[in-house]
Amino acid sequence: MPKKxxxxxxxxKAQKASLALAKLSSRKKNTILEAIxxxxxxxxxxxxxxxxxxxxEGARNGLNAAxxxxxxxxxxxxxxxxxxxxxxxxxxxxxxxxxxxxxxxxGLEIRKxxxxxxxxxxxxxxxxxxxxxxxxxxxxxxxxxILRGGKEAIHSNQALARAMQEGGEKKGLPPNAIQLxxxxxxxxxxxxxxLEGLVDLVIPRGGESLIRAxxxxxxxxxxKHYKGICHIYVDKEADFPGAVDIIDNAKTQxxxxxxxxxxxxxHEDIAAEFLPMLANRLIAKKVELRGDxxxxxxxxxxxxxxxxxxDEEYLDLILTVGVVPSVDAAIEHIxxxxxxxxxxxxxxxxxxxxxxxxxxxxxxxxxxxxxRFTDGNEFGxxxxxxxxxxxxxxxxxxxxxxxxTYKFLVLGTGQVR
Amino acid sequence: MPKKxxxxxxxxKAQKASLALAKLSSRKKNTILEAIxxxxxxxxxxxxxxxxxxxxEGARNGLNAAxxxxxxxxxxxxxxxxxxxxxxxxxxxxxxxxxxxxxxxxGLEIRKxxxxxxxxxxxxxxxxxxxxxxxxxxxxxxxxxILRGGKEAIHSNQALARAMQEGGEKKGLPPNAIQLxxxxxxxxxxxxxxLEGLVDLVIPRGGESLIRAxxxxxxxxxxKHYKGICHIYVDKEADFPGAVDIIDNAKTQxxxxxxxxxxxxxHEDIAAEFLPMLANRLIAKKVELRGDxxxxxxxxxxxxxxxxxxDEEYLDLILTVGVVPSVDAAIEHIxxxxxxxxxxxxxxxxxxxxxxxxxxxxxxxxxxxxxRFTDGNEFGxxxxxxxxxxxxxxxxxxxxxxxxTYKFLVLGTGQVR
Numbered sequence: 048m049p050k051k052x053x054x055x056x057x058x059x060k061a062q063k064a065s066l067a068l069a070k071l072s073s074r075k076k077n078t079i080l081e082a083i084x085x086x087x088x089x090x091x092x093x094x095x096x097x098x099x100x101x102x103x104e105g106a107r108n109g110l111n112a113a114x115x116x117x118x119x120x121x122x123x124x125x126x127x128x129x130x131x132x133x134x135x136x137x138x139x140x141x142x143x144x145x146x147x148x149x150x151x152x153x154g155l156e157i158r159k160x161x162x163x164x165x166x167x168x169x170x171x172x173x174x175x176x177x178x179x180x181x182x183x184x185x186x187x188x189x190x191x192x193i194l195r196g197g198k199e200a201i202h203s204n205q206a207l208a209r210a211m212q213e214g215g216e217k218k219g220l221p222p223n224a225i226q227l228x229x230x231x232x233x234x235x236x237x238x239x240x241x242l243e244g245l246v247d248l249v250i251p252r253g254g255e256s257l258i259r260a261x262x263x264x265x266x267x268x269x270x271k272h273y274k275g276i277c278h279i280y281v282d283k284e285a286d287f288p289g290a291v292d293i294i295d296n297a298k299t300q301x302x303x304x305x306x307x308x309x310x311x312x313x314h315e316d317i318a319a320e321f322l323p324m325l326a327n328r329l330i331a332k333k334v335e336l337r338g339d340x341x342x343x344x345x346x347x348x349x350x351x352x353x354x355x356x357x358d359e360e361y362l363d364l365i366l367t368v369g370v371v372p373s374v375d376a377a378i379e380h381i382x383x384x385x386x387x388x389x390x391x392x393x394x395x396x397x398x399x400x401x402x403x404x405x406x407x408x409x410x411x412x413x414x415x416x417x418x419r420f421t422d423g424n425e426f427g428x429x430x431x432x433x434x435x436x437x438x439x440x441x442x443x444x445x446x447x448x449x450x451x452t453y454k455f456l457v458l459g460t461g462q463v464r
Numbered sequence: 465m466p467k468k469x470x471x472x473x474x475x476x477k478a479q480k481a482s483l484a485l486a487k488l489s490s491r492k493k494n495t496i497l498e499a500i501x502x503x504x505x506x507x508x509x510x511x512x513x514x515x516x517x518x519x520x521e522g523a524r525n526g527l528n529a530a531x532x533x534x535x536x537x538x539x540x541x542x543x544x545x546x547x548x549x550x551x552x553x554x555x556x557x558x559x560x561x562x563x564x565x566x567x568x569x570x571g572l573e574i575r576k577x578x579x580x581x582x583x584x585x586x587x588x589x590x591x592x593x594x595x596x597x598x599x600x601x602x603x604x605x606x607x608x609x610i611l612r613g614g615k616e617a618i619h620s621n622q623a624l625a626r627a628m629q630e631g632g633e634k635k636g637l638p639p640n641a642i643q644l645x646x647x648x649x650x651x652x653x654x655x656x657x658x659l660e661g662l663v664d665l666v667i668p669r670g671g672e673s674l675i676r677a678x679x680x681x682x683x684x685x686x687x688k689h690y691k692g693i694c695h696i697y698v699d700k701e702a703d704f705p706g707a708v709d710i711i712d713n714a715k716t717q718x719x720x721x722x723x724x725x726x727x728x729x730x731h732e733d734i735a736a737e738f739l740p741m742l743a744n745r746l747i748a749k750k751v752e753l754r755g756d757x758x759x760x761x762x763x764x765x766x767x768x769x770x771x772x773x774x775d776e777e778y779l780d781l782i783l784t785v786g787v788v789p790s791v792d793a794a795i796e797h798i799x800x801x802x803x804x805x806x807x808x809x810x811x812x813x814x815x816x817x818x819x820x821x822x823x824x825x826x827x828x829x830x831x832x833x834x835x836r837f838t839d840g841n842e843f844g845x846x847x848x849x850x851x852x853x854x855x856x857x858x859x860x861x862x863x864x865x866x867x868x869t870y871k872f873l874v875l876g877t878g879q880v881r
Contacts, residue, residue, distance in 0.1 A: 266679075411871065461833070
């Protein structure tokens with residue numbers, strides 16, 4: 048018999064662990080999480096030494112400054128990572144919740160009950176803290192995890208995964224509940240995302256190219272978002288200073304994230320008055336403006352937008368601005384060019400607000416607020432495993448509840464059909 | 465520019481239709497459903513003539529009697545199909561329901577709101593009534609459908625789809641809300657299940673080979689069940705006559721369906737007393753019994769089971785019986801050999817019941833009832849688009865609610881981050 052591959056063996060072990068995890072009480076899980084936090088603190092020096100090795104190798108291998116920064120697990124990040132575990136301990140455990148229950152005329156009692164998903168694969172890039180953040184959220188929701196980080200962070204990730212598993216086991220973490228893929232070759236990812244029947248869900252976290260590669264190979268369900276091309280539409284009746292503040296915030300507060308605004312659409316009736324106000328503020332904040340001909344007519348500093356500008360996620364201080372004749376035109380544009388992530392209308396008109404909320408087909412639709420609020424913490428979920436622009440299972444920010452599924456318990460007294 | 469394929473064009477039209485569907489009120493949708501029912505009745509002769517053509521061609525092409533029977537849309541089936549539409553009219557529309565709502569400390573109001581999924585592809589085999597059942601459920605939940613039936617039913621399906629679309633349009637059904645794939649070659653299915661960004665969900669309905677083919681090709685999410693290997697475990701303390709009734713019902717009432725029982729496990733303490741009682745009843749009902757050595761020791765008529773018997777869905781009057789030492793052993797067997805569809809424990813012991821409900825990892829887990837109740841109507845969902853053994857999005861019987869997803873509406877007053 049040929050030797051089983053590392054990945055297949057991990058999948059089988061994870062499935063076994065997932066059945067053991069499903070039996071743990073919330074109290075027990077919190078005790079284990081405390082032990083994990085303690086162990087990470089106890090091994091801080093050892094883990095940071097492993098991280099230093101990754102950073103040094105990365106520098107030798109020519110990683111750029113931004114990548115080296117993401118890789119580094121400095122004191123502040125380490126403490127914040129451990130504090131994240133304490134935050135998760137405080138969150139309500141969704142497993143076991145009865146979602147709904149009813150009794151059929153024949154006396155059968157049906158209980159739709161929240162249960163863990165099972166085995167979750169997390170595929171991510173260079174930030175080593177994702178190893179802990181993801182494993183801890185999956186564990187709190189009683190899921191087994193198979194983690195696969197970037198190869199440039201392998202020493203950090205090995206030290207973190209070992210500390211979590213060994214620390215947790217002191218208080219009863221089932222063996223193999225948290226596993227890290229040890230090989231760093233690409234084929235391991237492909238094998239992992241094809242383990243039908245063993246891996247129940249894969250969540251890729253990283254740039255669009257990583258996610259596309261995962262989706263292309265996957266046979267198991269994947270929840271993800273490719274990118275965030277977020278829009279703000281300024282309606283013909285809106286609070287102009289408020290609108291400028293919101294767009295400024297959505298563009299400049301943190302331009303490199305998926306919920307920052309990339310496109311602004313303005314109603315033609317207010318373009319002449321509003322666009323110069325907006326341009327003043329954004330140019331002062333060093334934002335490069337690109338515009339369609341109507342927008343450029345009111346913003347002398349704007350560069351003419353190319354057709355592809357409407358479909359590009361800049362993740363930078365660049366904004367494309369267009370003029371539309373109506374809220375309907377804005378909605379149509381957003382449904383065609385958007386990424387179904389987060390889109391906003393700024394308006395004081397009830398009819399426009401209602402239409403926009405109903406017809407924009409995005410995970411999160413805003414009225415009179417910045418798109419930057421699409422985030423697990425900002426939504427009050429406590430923590431976030433990711434954001435989904437998919438339509439099935441979970442949409443928008445995903446917290447603990449989105450790491451669960453349900454099963455039906457049917458309680459009878461001898462009923463036959 | 466090369467000509468667009470039929471399927472791509474259908475996908476684009478369906479997406480456009482789905483945006484129009486999302487705007488329809490429940491009242492409007494019910495009026496359209498009435499018009500569809502009326503039109504089908506008005507064209508009954510025309511549709512049955514098309515169906516006769518399919519049946520005659522099928523007979524010429526050598527379809528067997530069971531397949532010809534499934535293909536036939538006789539008077540009774542036609543009436544029941546139309547009555548099904550009236551049943552769906554009576555169902556509550558889930559679209560627009562607010563699932564939960566909360567206000568953040570900064571004043572943002574978040575509303576998690578039920579919305580249609582968008583475009584749903586339905587791939588099915590020879591029963592033409594599925595064309596209507598599926599389209600009507602998808603429409604009531606404001607989804608556009610692309611239907612792809614078996615090639616042997618193409619004339620029936622064309623007549624049915626045309627009647628639904630044309631009848632509905634009289635009352636405002638958006639164009640292309642209900643489309644039928646016209647080509648009957650296999651490559652059309654492959655193209656359909658790869659229309660990322662246009663098709664949001666595919667539901668295959670049919671035998672395991674059809675479903676495997678769809679899953680292998682799919683790039684868009686698929687919800688399905690491959691098969692139902694349902695178990696009943698008889699615990700050491702159970703009502704024996706009740707247990708015999710339940711197993712008899714689960715095996716013989718309709719052996720060819722996915723929720724019929726295929727395997728029975730019996731606790732070793734009661735095997736000597738219970739198995740002969742069970743065998744008496746089932747043999748009288750012409751059930752072929754296969755058993756492990758311990759079961760065969762108590763059932764002289766049983767054939768020794770082969771290892772592969774434990775993983776086979778018979779869909780026939782065949783049952784494999786085994787003896788286990790404990791409820792834990794039963795659970796382990798079911799989690800290894802089952803299909804995560806429907807499994808039951810028959811017991812009067814609270815501890816066994818609790819353990820089984822928690823640890824069996826199936827969509828529906830029963831206590832003291834027949835597995836045959838896993839069904840949208842029996843669950844009280846009103847109608848059923850299918851049964852899922854997947855873990856993501858929907859598990860078990862899927863009704864209207866499972867044809868929806870959600871989006872977040874966030875209502876602000878100028879909040880920035």
